[in-house]
Amino acid sequence: MKNIPFPGLLKKLLPLIYVGALALTVLIAYVGYSTSRQAQEIITSQFNQQQLILARKISDHIQNQISHLQKSLLAIRETWQVNKKISGQASAEILWQYQQLLSGDVLSLMVLNGQGQPVWRLQDPSWTPKEIPLPELKALEPFLPTPLSPNRIWIGRTFSLAGKWVLPLMVPLPYPKGHGTGVQGAIVFILDAIQIVKKATFGVVSGSTGYAWVINSQGILFDHFENEFVGRSIFEVRKARNPQLSYKIIDDLTRRELLQKKEGMAQYLSGWHRSKLTKTEKLIAYTPIPFFETPERQGRPQPLPAEEFWSVALVAPIEEVSGLIRSLNIRQFLLIGIFQLLIIFGTGMLVFISSRWSSTLTLEVDRKTEELKKSQEKLIHSERLAAVGSMASHVSHEIKNPLIAIGGLAQQLKRSANLEDREKEKLDLITKEVSRLENMLIEVRDFTRPTTPRKIKGGINPLIQEILALMKPVFTDQQIEIQIDLDPHLPEFEFDPEQLKQVLLNLIKNAAEAMTAGGRLGIKTYPRAAKVFIEISDTGKGISPEHLTNLFRPFFTTKKKGTGLGLAVSYKIIHDHNGDIQVASEVNQGTRMVVQLPLQG
Numbered sequence: 001m002k003n004i005p006f007p008g009l010l011k012k013l014l015p016l017i018y019v020g021a022l023a024l025t026v027l028i029a030y031v032g033y034s035t036s037r038q039a040q041e042i043i044t045s046q047f048n049q050q051q052l053i054l055a056r057k058i059s060d061h062i063q064n065q066i067s068h069l070q071k072s073l074l075a076i077r078e079t080w081q082v083n084k085k086i087s088g089q090a091s092a093e094i095l096w097q098y099q100q101l102l103s104g105d106v107l108s109l110m111v112l113n114g115q116g117q118p119v120w121r122l123q124d125p126s127w128t129p130k131e132i133p134l135p136e137l138k139a140l141e142p143f144l145p146t147p148l149s150p151n152r153i154w155i156g157r158t159f160s161l162a163g164k165w166v167l168p169l170m171v172p173l174p175y176p177k178g179h180g181t182g183v184q185g186a187i188v189f190i191l192d193a194i195q196i197v198k199k200a201t202f203g204v205v206s207g208s209t210g211y212a213w214v215i216n217s218q219g220i221l222f223d224h225f226e227n228e229f230v231g232r233s234i235f236e237v238r239k240a241r242n243p244q245l246s247y248k249i250i251d252d253l254t255r256r257e258l259l260q261k262k263e264g265m266a267q268y269l270s271g272w273h274r275s276k277l278t279k280t281e282k283l284i285a286y287t288p289i290p291f292f293e294t295p296e297r298q299g300r301p302q303p304l305p306a307e308e309f310w311s312v313a314l315v316a317p318i319e320e321v322s323g324l325i326r327s328l329n330i331r332q333f334l335l336i337g338i339f340q341l342l343i344i345f346g347t348g349m350l351v352f353i354s355s356r357w358s359s360t361l362t363l364e365v366d367r368k369t370e371e372l373k374k375s376q377e378k379l380i381h382s383e384r385l386a387a388v389g390s391m392a393s394h395v396s397h398e399i400k401n402p403l404i405a406i407g408g409l410a411q412q413l414k415r416s417a418n419l420e421d422r423e424k425e426k427l428d429l430i431t432k433e434v435s436r437l438e439n440m441l442i443e444v445r446d447f448t449r450p451t452t453p454r455k456i457k458g459g460i461n462p463l464i465q466e467i468l469a470l471m472k473p474v475f476t477d478q479q480i481e482i483q484i485d486l487d488p489h490l491p492e493f494e495f496d497p498e499q500l501k502q503v504l505l506n507l508i509k510n511a512a513e514a515m516t517a518g519g520r521l522g523i524k525t526y527p528r529a530a531k532v533f534i535e536i537s538d539t540g541k542g543i544s545p546e547h548l549t550n551l552f553r554p555f556f557t558t559k560k561k562g563t564g565l566g567l568a569v570s571y572k573i574i575h576d577h578n579g580d581i582q583v584a585s586e587v588n589q590g591t592r593m594v595v596q597l598p599l600q601g
């Protein structure tokens, strides 16, 4: 079997293709990994930037609210000074203004006299502290109106009072012009710090589950997603919620940044997120909420910052951001995997298909070569037959007439008188030999005459039985034992019974002639692969290897009286039926002739 070069080359290239595919995959994976890391960094930082913007918005909102309240305080002072009432009943106007004070942000409005005693007070009825620790009026001295800062408002530190966290605002009440210098009293707002913060953070969500929290300058939470944390120290609630974790990073960050009025972004490990108590990596963006002693107004010089400030932070789990990237990554690696699999599978398939293709091709080439060889042999054989035939017919034509003349003359001579017995014997011999030659000429003529099989449907077995019956006397005479094994289910098919009879007769005759000292003749029929097989075996003298190659040649014979045409004719007939004859023989052991005939001629 010859090898087809193409798949061989492919097989050699295969490791190269795999290494290439692997290198490509590693490259893609590396590029994918670094790109996704970069994307993660960019998206994370973008996300935190957004959180910072949100924190600034909250900070602005709270500052605006305080600024608005500062303006309200100034407006009340104005009204008070116009009415010049420092004691007694509150005017309807002040009451009306108080009603306007932003839906409960102000818990209490007080007017203090020069000694710091409240001389007039309005208060949220639901909030009833025993007493309100008031700031020292001395603190107001630097706030007395100057040309530069006529409206400076003192903002105290937030403190806890009667269940609320309050932020005091105080504006000095100077003597009216011409009535003295210094402070005759003050007007105070006590603000609900938590309420103000909550209004600003209401509905704020960062990402899908992130939230905002606000602390004051002492680290007290004024707002948090967990309501129970509100009003408690941020350092304590963290520990209380999940004591297993160290909060050093976020605690340090809170002290170093948030409680130092700084703005920034960071990452830290939290012990929970919303109701889930698990370690959660979070992103945090924070910004201060500074307060100023004069209300914000355009075109003013930068006001002095107050002592009190708060800080707002936005936090969200990194997972929310990186989760997005991860799903992208997974998709990307899935694609790489599919790509890799495709390459492996594709190359494998290619090799498989091409190797199959190669073996089928090799088989096909072998089959065709064999067919070609056979048809070539057939051609040579038939050409040889044709040549022999034309020569034989020519020779027989030339011989026939003189032979008839010789035979006729010999007969005439025999009939004439006066012949001695010995002479008559000689004439007999001449006639006998002449008739033998004439018979041979008939055989040669039969052989050379081109015939096409006249096929009719029938069974081979009955034909064999017929021949055996015909030959029976020969077998008995030569002490030949017959062994018959004919398949009773042998399918019928189309063949020329006269021609096949001749073939079988030739083969059986040859077998008998090879067993002059007796033996066993075997005849077997069976179907296989859409063919009928006829095996004729003998235990005769066998055929030597050098004779095997010449067996089917016309006139090849090893017998004294043989013409050497039996097998040549048989071969021609079988091949005219699209069949074949195979020989297996061993000297002194016997010979087996196998005839194959296709069921579909």
Ligand SMILES: Nc1ncnc2c1ncn2[C@@H]1O[C@H](COP(=O)(O)OP(=O)(O)OP(=O)(O)O)[C@@H](O)[C@H]1O
Residues within 6 Å of the ligand: 506, 510, 511, 512, 514, 538, 540, 541, 542, 543, 551, 556, 557, 558, 559, 561, 562, 563, 564, 565, 566, 567, 568, 591
């Ligand atoms: N069964 C066999 N056993 C041994 N030799 C055989 C057998 N069949 C054929 N041969 C050999 O093949 C030769 C050719 O056979 P083939 O039948 O063509 O011619 P033949 O038998 O010699 O003469 P013919 O058949 O024309 O009378 C034989 O002479 C014989 O040597």
Ligand SMILES: [Mg+2]
Residues within 6 Å of the ligand: 506, 509, 510, 562, 566, 567
């Ligand atoms: Mg013969």
